[in-house]
Amino acid sequence: MAESTTGLYSSIHAQPQAVRELLANWDGPAQAAARLARTNRILLAGIGTSFHAATVGEYLLRLAGADAWALRSFEFVNYPRPLRTDDGVIVISHRGSKLHGNLAVQRAMEANVSTIGITGKNSKMPGPDIVIETVEQDPSSTHSISYIGALTRLSQIAARLAALLGIRSRRNV
Secondary structure, eight states: OOOOOOOHHHHHHHHHHHHHHHHHHOOHHHHHHHHHHHHEEEEEEEHHHHHHHHHHHHHHHHHTTOOEEEHHHHHHHHHHOOOOEEEEEEEESSSOOOOOHHHHHHHHTTTOOEEEOOOTTTTTOOOSEEEEOSSOOOTTOOOOOHOOOOOHHHHHHHHHHHHHOOOOOOOOO
């Protein structure tokens, strides 16, 4: 019997190589961190697995010294906190095709705040100031490799932001 694998199985086993490839490219995360270093508050928006990534991103960015808050894209759009001119918004969307993710980007762009999109390659995400790609579109609906990709990109942004803000590791403080 021939061995067959599922998209999830393939995605899980491809994660180490995907992370190595993402860590070899810091251009987008460095540009995002430079923009976010000039903000006073960072709002992260996502739906489903992208919201889980936004939550982890909130914690990473807080450790980097930022005032960061994760929100579901639905709440960001329909029950909005007022956006201030010195805010930054990160919208996470694996495929860039979800309604509320796109509306979150639109809202941030209309408010003229720094807007960063974290999304998969060949995404349909329209309009952020900076788009940071993660991995090829995930063959699994659980978004396992794209979730790890989003976390890697958020970690890169947080690491670079911490350096820009002069935050040292808690072990070194």
